[in-house]
Amino acid sequence: MSDRYASFAHTGPGRALVKRLGLPDPPRLRRDRPGDPLIHGPVRLDAAPGGRLREPLAKLLTTAGVELSADTDAAADVEGATGVEGAAGVEGADHGAATAARPVLHGALLYDATGITDSTGLRALFDFFHPLARALHPSGRVIVFGSPPESCTNPREATAQRALEGLTRSIGKEFGRGTTAQLVYVAPGAERAVESTLRFLLSGRSAYVSGQVVRITPADVPEVDWARPLAGRIALVTGAARGIGAKVAEVLAADGAQVVALDVPAAGDALAEVANGVGGTAVQLDLTAPDAPVRLAEHLADRHGRVDVVVHNAGITRDKTLGRMKPDWWDQVLDVNLSSQERINEVLLDRGLIPHGGRLIAVSSIAGIAGNRGQTNYATSKAGVIGLVHSMAPLLAERGITVNAVAPGFIETRLTARIPLMFREAGRRLNSLAQGGLPVDVAQTIAWFASPGSAGITGNVVRVCGQSVLGA
Template sequence: MTDKYTAFVSRGWGRDLAKRLGLPQPVALRRYAADERLPGPALVVGSGPSAQALADALEGWGVEVRRDGADDGGASPEAGSDGARRPKLGAIILVLDDVEGPEGLSAPVLAAGRALRSLAACGRVVTVSRRASAADEPSLAAARQGVEGILRSLAKELRSGSTANGILLAEGVGADAPSVLGALRFLLSGRSAFVDGQFLTVGTDGGALPLDPDRPLAGKVAVVTGAARGIGASIARTLGRDGAKVVAVDVPAAGESLARVANEVHGTALQLDITRTDAGERILEHAVGRHGRLDIVVHNAGITRDKLLANMDAAKWDSVIAVNIAAQLRINDALLASDHFGDGAHIVSVSSTSGIAGNRGQTNYAASKAGVVGMVRSTAARLAARGGTVNAVAPGFIETEMTAKIPFATREVARRLNSLQQGGLPVDVAEAIAFLASDAAGGISGNVLRVCGQNLVGQ
């Protein structure tokens, strides 16, 4: 769906008019391309061993790295020692994992702040810090939790399509752990275009970086439910692009569209109502019978039956719960009971910002999507025993056939009420899912990653 407003204010007299009137001026976001590069060098702020490890990793990826130890006065990156003007920064990585109290935040954070004016359009800011814990000393917990407030506020200050996100390290996880580097690569890339003001927690040293960053799912077999259209079809295409063999699943009524998607990604189609009690067994039978294994399951299928709670009937309530959460629970039970869903398997479920913040007229939908969050957090420990992960992605306003039916004025407001001042695309959700389904995210489990451009109210 075309965002005509963004096109209008992006050039010519429309851009000038928006500037004079103080109207939102969203820009075209930097999204994934096979040959993509950061739009400039990366500035690493921090003086400890973690900062050096991340700088070394970036240089290994072919990124030009600048250093600012945050204890040298934070020299401006805009001009070199010869007075020549330097190119804009593509990213600022702020390493704060060794901060011990709130006072220690000042020097590195302000050094990064001085560099913000040099950040290129669609640049990235990424913090790397430790996760706060109730077991921490109060001063340490305050500093660690303070990073979250800094990052979320900074994300709302950035403009021109730039984003700010954070990586939280559990105790014992080093900055050079595979999933830390995998998360950093994802957050710096165009794959994270509509992820803003969010954190990924790396809980273990698990995971493995792909040999080919452009085909991180090569050799994997992935099931995607609700794959016939919209976000589901985009997920199937993205997983296929990344090298996975895709089993596209949807209801028999969507069979023709489902076959088109499966053919497009050179996968197979399975017509199945996921609310069947044997849906999990049917999925396993198809995947193993056709492809010999099953590595990834993406629970995308979902429905809405919106009504104010005062007008809600049992049919609308029960149907949403049945499709959006009860089916996932049964399928997961079948997967975890099977030897075919083995070591290193990944489950990714689609939640919604409605399940986090609520939405008028969606008590049934919000219950189901909040239920997905609870399910993911509880299932993480069960999958950890076999080296697997389970995570959720929570989309915000995404340009789909469903959102196209929202009345014009309401739709425009919904589009602009995030830090990026525009709606996301189905591929933005798909990119986040593809990362969480990869071995590079093997140390990330029980997370809920919002793909919402950072709503302006709340998180």
């Protein structure tokens, strides 16, 4: 589904009209393309005194081939980037002088805030970001690293670390031009488990993820082939016949996984096309059937002996306000979107088919966070998915298995194409990036969770919504 407004806004006349009327200005997002560098432009990295992550981060960035920016003159950064003052912005200024004064534009700004131990130390964040706020390339990246408040040794430190969420979410709304901002809480001892998250958040794969909080816990992380991190892994994707599920199958296969694509028998032709396209296999199965979990488990055991990645993507909607909703519409949505996941997880885990290093990944929704009129059944099921992730994470950690969820916002699919125009436009524009996301944005986030390098990421729910105004 095309976004005609965004296409018009990117034309010359469109840009002029958007600026004149103060209309939403959807930027062109930097999405991942084969052969692209991890980040365009140098990365500026700094830390509060006593921070424990600056050196590990610098080493990871250097190993990944990322250029680290040297300190630059703060005033030049501001003046040159705004185009209002300084030699680069004064009409009639000497061209040679303007060129010499042109500041460095950074691909990303990274700050290690783990050394901040009380609220007065938060001033260091202002001192770092203030002069660099307009010195980012379009689709730049801002990442702040902190310590989980629950791991802090005293209330003042925990207070300061919790304050970081307000900073990063505000930056995501202020910096513009496709910039994203995230907060990554790294537990003490988890410094070696950061690389997968760092690579994802810097890359074009996180184009539609902003204003999020990620928690990383200590874990043994294996060596990872970052070009094909899922090589040799078996990945099950439910609801794979079309839309987000089909794109998830494609992305996981591109990352090296052998994909088992599952959907209902009625979608058999489309499912076969997806499976053939990714070199995987197709399974036609109604997940709500009483024997579905056992049949699925037996298929996986017989054909593969295990399943390393389980992506619970299958879902339906049956929309109506609660007072007008049919009882079976409630039952159908809860069964497909939530209860079937619980049943399948139980059988696969009981039979030992998900090994150490396995990944359970569920698809929730911002409706499960914020609620939605006419979708009480859907929102209940998707909030339940979040509850499943939070409740299972500590239990599965003992078995070396992670469980996480993505919560998509407005994603351009055949389903959102059916939404009435005014509501569709509101869904697209009411986020920091002023546009809808694409199925690939959800798929790339799922692939990050699925990576062997993400062993320290569990119990997380990450919204893929362009930092929607709805929800937390």
